Amino acid sequence: MTDMEQALTISGGIFAVMMLTQYGRRKYDLHKVLMPIGTVSAVGYFYLRGMPTQHVDVVVYLVGAAIGLACGVVATFTTGVERDPGSGHVYTRCGAGFVAIWTAVVALRVAFIYLAEHNTWFRDHLGTFMVEHQIVQDAIAPFFVIMALAMVLTRVFLLLARVRLLPAGVQGAALTQGSSPVRG
Numbered sequence: 001m002t003d004m005e006q007a008l009t010i011s012g013g014i015f016a017v018m019m020l021t022q023y024g025r026r027k028y029d030l031h032k033v034l035m036p037i038g039t040v041s042a043v044g045y046f047y048l049r050g051m052p053t054q055h056v057d058v059v060v061y062l063v064g065a066a067i068g069l070a071c072g073v074v075a076t077f078t079t080g081v082e083r084d085p086g087s088g089h090v091y092t093r094c095g096a097g098f099v100a101i102w103t104a105v106v107a108l109r110v111a112f113i114y115l116a117e118h119n120t121w122f123r124d125h126l127g128t129f130m131v132e133h134q135i136v137q138d139a140i141a142p143f144f145v146i147m148a149l150a151m152v153l154t155r156v157f158l159l160l161a162r163v164r165l166l167p168a169g170v171q172g173a174a175l176t177q178g179s180s181p182v183r184g
Contacts, residue, residue, distance in 0.1 A: 002117070006141070010047075011106040014148055018102055028081070028090040028163060036156050040149045051142040056134050061146050068147040072154025075101050079155070081162045090163050105151065109144050116140075 001009070017039065026032070051057070078097030083090050115122040130137070 008110060010043075010145070010148075011109050014043075014152075015102055015106045018152075019099070022079075022092070022094045023098065024095075025091050025093050028092050028159070032092070033156060033160060036152050040152050043145065044149050047145045048142055052136050052138050054134075054136070057136065057139045057142075060135055060139050060143050064143040064147040065150040068150025069154050071101060071105055071147075072151040073158065075151065075155045076158040076162070079159060081159065081166065083166045088168075090166065092159065105148075109147075112144075 021032075021035065051061075075098060078094065078101060080093035081090065082093070116126055117123070129135075
């Protein structure tokens with residue numbers, strides 16, 4: 001599989017999963033927390049084992065993590081969180097802003113790989129930069145994977161924090177007033 005095919009497969013897969021599971025109004029529950037963590041753990045294990053770990057490579061990965069963190073913050077702010085007053089269930093709402101940030105991230109990754117493979121000027125400058133900074137070619141894929149993982153995990157944990165800050169729902173309000181839950 002070429003780098004371009006791999007970039008399209010990984011990026012397209014992550015984009016599809018995020019759109020199919022997050023876009024629109026969705027019930028927020030433990031599955032919405034565990035599914036992305038499990039997914040990124042599996043992807044991380046598969047794509048990051050054996051990655052180069054020289055000092056400069058670690059710096060490259062930290063830059064990828066920082067970019068992913070920033071994109072994750074933006075993705076979180078494009079996600080609404082609400083508690084249904086009747087049922088007490090929590091819902092998330094993702095619309096155009098959410099699609100835009102994910103589209104931008106995927107498009108930039110694909111554009112980078114495309115330019116590295118097909119544009120002589122970009123490839124030459126990228127190669128010169130990598131040689132001057134002693135960055136190995138095998139550090140590029142982990143950079144993008146770490147960026148995506150950081151984006152997903154940042155959003156998961158920030159959403160979890162936002163949900164915990166919501167006012168108590170119907171059941172929570174009843175329990176805080178001293179009543180006990182109905183058992184059946």
